[in-house]
Amino acid sequence: MSENMLHGGIDAGGTTFKCGLADASGALVASHRVPVTTPEETLAATADWFTAHIEPGTLKTFGIASFGPIDVDPRSASYGTITGSAKSGWSGTNLRAHFENALALPVTLDTDVNGALLAEMTLGAAMGCASAAYVTVGTGIGAGLFANGGFLGRPSHPEFGHIALRRHPGDGNFESVCPFHEDCLEGLASVRAIRARAGSPEDLPANHPVWDIAADYLAQAARALTLTLRPERIVLGGGLMLAPHLISRIRKAFDEQMGGYLEHAPSAELITTPGLGDNAGLIGAILLGQQGTQ
Amino acid sequence: MSENMLHGGIDAGGTTFKCGLADASGALVASHRVPVTTPEETLAATADWFTAHIEPGTLKTFGIASFGPIDVDPRSASYGTITGSAKSGWSGTNLRAHFENALALPVTLDTDVNGALLAEMTLGAAMGCASAAYVTVGTGIGAGLFANGGFLGRPSHPEFGHIALRRHPGDGNFESVCPFHEDCLEGLASVRAIRARAGSPEDLPANHPVWDIAADYLAQAARALTLTLRPERIVLGGGLMLAPHLISRIRKAFDEQMGGYLEHAPSAELITTPGLGDNAGLIGAILLGQQGTQ
Numbered sequence: 309m310s311e312n313m314l315h316g317g318i319d320a321g322g323t324t325f326k327c328g329l330a331d332a333s334g335a336l337v338a339s340h341r342v343p344v345t346t347p348e349e350t351l352a353a354t355a356d357w358f359t360a361h362i363e364p365g366t367l368k369t370f371g372i373a374s375f376g377p378i379d380v381d382p383r384s385a386s387y388g389t390i391t392g393s394a395k396s397g398w399s400g401t402n403l404r405a406h407f408e409n410a411l412a413l414p415v416t417l418d419t420d421v422n423g424a425l426l427a428e429m430t431l432g433a434a435m436g437c438a439s440a441a442y443v444t445v446g447t448g449i450g451a452g453l454f455a456n457g458g459f460l461g462r463p464s465h466p467e468f469g470h471i472a473l474r475r476h477p478g479d480g481n482f483e484s485v486c487p488f489h490e491d492c493l494e495g496l497a498s499v500r501a502i503r504a505r506a507g508s509p510e511d512l513p514a515n516h517p518v519w520d521i522a523a524d525y526l527a528q529a530a531r532a533l534t535l536t537l538r539p540e541r542i543v544l545g546g547g548l549m550l551a552p553h554l555i556s557r558i559r560k561a562f563d564e565q566m567g568g569y570l571e572h573a574p575s576a577e578l579i580t581t582p583g584l585g586d587n588a589g590l591i592g593a594i595l596l597g598q599q600g601t602q
Numbered sequence: 603m604s605e606n607m608l609h610g611g612i613d614a615g616g617t618t619f620k621c622g623l624a625d626a627s628g629a630l631v632a633s634h635r636v637p638v639t640t641p642e643e644t645l646a647a648t649a650d651w652f653t654a655h656i657e658p659g660t661l662k663t664f665g666i667a668s669f670g671p672i673d674v675d676p677r678s679a680s681y682g683t684i685t686g687s688a689k690s691g692w693s694g695t696n697l698r699a700h701f702e703n704a705l706a707l708p709v710t711l712d713t714d715v716n717g718a719l720l721a722e723m724t725l726g727a728a729m730g731c732a733s734a735a736y737v738t739v740g741t742g743i744g745a746g747l748f749a750n751g752g753f754l755g756r757p758s759h760p761e762f763g764h765i766a767l768r769r770h771p772g773d774g775n776f777e778s779v780c781p782f783h784e785d786c787l788e789g790l791a792s793v794r795a796i797r798a799r800a801g802s803p804e805d806l807p808a809n810h811p812v813w814d815i816a817a818d819y820l821a822q823a824a825r826a827l828t829l830t831l832r833p834e835r836i837v838l839g840g841g842l843m844l845a846p847h848l849i850s851r852i853r854k855a856f857d858e859q860m861g862g863y864l865e866h867a868p869s870a871e872l873i874t875t876p877g878l879g880d881n882a883g884l885i886g887a888i889l890l891g892q893q894g895t896q
Contacts, residue, residue, distance in 0.1 A: 377864075391865075439756070453830065456750035461832040462733070467864055470829050472822045474766040474785045488861040491768040528766045535765050536747065536830055538755040567782040570671075570761055571685075 313368040316358060316411070317593030320374040320403060321420060322395055322447065325354050328590045329361060339590065347401040355410035362411075371416045371597025372403055373423025373589050376450070380418050381463035382601040388417045416596045419465045420444070421452035423592030424582070428543050429454060430595055432583030437540040441533050442588075443468065444546035445526065449494040455537060469494035471532060476524045478517065497525035499547050514553045520561075523554060527561035530579050534572060545582040555581050607662040610652060610705070611887030614668035614697060615714060616689055616741060619648050622884045623655060633884065641695040649704035656705075665710045665891025666697055667717025667883050670744070674712050675757035676895040682711045710890045713759045714738070715746035717886030718876070722837050723748060724889055726877030731834040735827050736882075737762065739820065740840035743788040749831055763788035767822050770815045791819035793841050808847045814855075817848060821855035824873050828866060839876040849875050 314337070319326040325342040338361050342353045358367075377392040388404020404417045418426075425434070425442035434440035439455040449469035453460040460466065470492040484495030485504050495501060502509050506518040530542050544555065559575040572578060582588050608631070613620040619636040632655050636647045652661075671686040682698020698711045712720075719728070719736035728734035733749040743763035747754035754760065764786040778789030779798050789795060796803050800812040824836050838849065853869035866872060876882050 451830075455754055456752040456756070458750040460749055460754075461830070462750070464832045466832065467829045470860075470863055471826045472768040472859065474768055488863040489859070532765045532826060532830070535761045535763075536745075536755070536826070538758045538760065565766065565783070566764075569764055569782040 312363070312366050314362060314366050315594050315598055316362070316367055316370045317590060317595075317597055318354060318372045318374075318403075318407070319420065319423065319589030319593050320372055321589070322375045325350060326590045327354055327357055328594060329358075330594050334594075336590075347398055351401075351403075351406050351410075355407065358411060367411060367413060369416075369594075369597035369600065370407060370411055370413055371418075371423070371593045371595065371599075372407065373418060373420045373593040373596060374403055376419050376465065377467070378403075378417070378419060378465075380422075380465050383463070388415070414600070416599065416601050418459070418596050419450070419452060420589050421450045422459050422465065423452075423596055424545060424584075424588035425452035425454055425459075425543070425592070426595050426599075427584055427588040427592035428541075428582055431591065432588060433543050433580045434541040435583070439537065439539045440541040440543065441537065441539045442543045442545060442582075443526075443529060443533075445498065445544060445548040446546035447499055449498050449529075449546075451533070453533075453537060453539070455539070460537075468529070468533075469498070471529070473497075473525055473528050476521045479521045493525060493529050497522050497529075497548075502548060509548055509551060512551075514551070519551070519554065519557060522548065523557035523561045526554075526558045527565055530558065530562050531565050534566075534578070535570075538572075540573070540578075542579045543582050544579065545588060549581055555579070606657070606660050608656060608660050609888050609892055610656070610661055610664045611884060611889075611891055612648060612666045612668075612697075612701070613714065613717065613883030613887050614666055615883070616669045619644060620884045621648055621651055622888060623652075624888050628888075630884075641692055645695075645697075645700050645704075649701065652705060661705060661707060663710075663888075663891035663894065664701060664705055664707055665712075665717070665887045665889065665893075666701065667712060667714045667887040667890060668697055670713050670759065671761070672697075672711070672713060672759075674716075674759050677757070682709070708894070710893065710895050712753070712890050713744065713746060714883050714886075715744045716753050716759065717746075717890055718839060718878075718882035719746035719748055719753075719837070719886070720889050720893075721878050721882040721886035722835075722876055725885065726882060727837050727874045728835040729877070733831065733833045734835040734837065735831065735833045736837045736839060736876075737820075737823060737827075738840035739792065739838060739842040741793050743792050743823075743840075745827070747827075747831060747833070749833070754831075762823070762827075763792070765823070765826060767791075767819050770818045772811065773815045787819060787823050791816050791823075791842075796842060803842055803845060806845075808845070813845070813848065813851060816842065817851035817855045820848075820852045821859055824852065824856050825859050828860075828872070829864075832866075834867070834872075836873045837876050838873065839882060843875055849873070 328339040389402040428434045451468035486495030622633040683696040745762035780789030
């Protein structure tokens with residue numbers, strides 16, 4: 309009976325797998341967090357939780373929003389497989405195949421940021437927008453982008469964290485934390501990069517000079533998105549954005565950088581924090597499953 | 603009779619309006635160049651040429667690929683109007699309305715780079731691609747982008763020339779030629795910027811150091827496009843790309859900058875010069891008209 313049907317999903321992050329089950333109305337009826345260790349341990353513990361919480365025959369859809377790089381092409385034989393070596397030991401793990409086997413139903417998978425973007429466009433800060441971007445500013449930096457009715461970067465996905473940035477005048481000597489790029493967004497403005505300069509972001513006072521550096525770089529990112537895609541909304545999420553003073557600094561730096569060149573929506577409307585907070589990824593994973601492969 | 607029907611178009615550049623008429627097979631049967639002066643003079647001379655070359659009732663479609671910024675939204679009351687002040691005296695000129703009146707048929711209008719991109723995707727260097735970018739590197743720098751079945755940046759268009767770039771180590775003191783941005787692609791790598799450093803690009807020997815600076819900046823642009831959109835092809839056109847040694851330098855700089863982070867098509871396939879050369883804009887304008895407003 310449809311009122312008993314469940315929609316499952318995993319927000320598969322690099323340190324935690326957040327698991328959830330929603331009912332037909334979309335309300336979350338159960339959730340659970342699995343710490344990430346080895347692929348074998350993590351996947352087994354995750355599948356065990358789902359099988360323990362689902363009556364046979366009641367799971368209707370299942371979606372995964374995962375860290376990457378990951379194969380997100382439904383036409384690919386390795387659809388759902390972590391690629392590259394961004395996270396040690398996980399390269400080659402096929403998340404989709406594992407959960408299709410464990411749960412005996414088709415699984416839809418996309419990037420964590422595409423999941424969060426879908427959730428924000430469906431229920432959150434980008435609701436009603438025809439085009440939008442979700443940028444996560446955490447240990448790494450990545451973006452999900454949507455325009456013309458679908459995610460961008462297909463059949464792959466963006467790797468927006470690695471665009472080149474102009475150095476902040478007060479940051480000329482900082483050594484990028486990205487092992488690949490001395491000049492990229494992730495190497496200069498991720499939580500790891502802030503930590504390398506000044507310690508844990510949670511402990512930094514609002515008047516620490518590193519915040520203006522971070523705001524300058526994240527404004528350059530918002531500027532690049534605006535000048536390339538003209539999205540209706542840019543949602544900035546992830547751990548660094550938990551600093552409540554950061555978003556207004558980014559908007560100010562964005563306006564200064566744009567220099568009045570372009571008519572655009574006021575930056576307070578254009579650039580915003582998530583409406584769904586920390587839950588965007590899990591809600592997005594469940595929504596990905598409900599949408600299915602398109 | 604359909605074999606006598608003509609398809610017209612204008613590649614409306616900042617210094618020249620290239621006018622053309624194609625037959626039903628797509629072959630160009632007449633073309634003409636009008637130098638750009640005042641809007642009144644330029645538009646009158648252009649319309650006069652078309653009316654003198656068209657038998658009554660034989661013009662079937664008409665398209666314009668124009669310099670910008672320009673309103674490209676068919677649902678807008680000012681669709682086809684030059685906006686902003688990029689070209690003195692032209693702000694507020696409605697190209698679409700003028701030629702709809704002069705030629706008595708609907709006119710489809712888009713940016714010059716979207717026109718060139720459409721031509722390259724239909725008949726040129728990006729034929730068969732599902733996603734592609736066309737970047738013009740001329741007096742200014744702009745890009746047309748296509749993914750998910752349509753141009754990106756809708757209902758407006760990209761302003762990609764104004765993204766921020768990391769300075770080349772040998773270019774730290776150069777003053778950007780962009781009046782809005784001290785750090786943007788157009789301000790650092792357009793023909794105007796090259797000329798401000800070293801004189802006319804046509805006269806520069808291949809071993810002049812400014813070419814490596816230009817290659818570095820254009821590689822950063824290709825890198826930004828790749829990491830944001832993952833286009834199947836990036837076509838680099840415009841006056842600066844007429845230097846035959848430049849494209850291979852850009853590919854080399856791109857590979858160095860990417861640092862092996864991402865699996866991507868070989869840069870010699872990914873980044874290329876136009877297949878249609880100088881004609882892409884005019885062919886694109888005619889194709890825009892044939893496609894109509896979508």
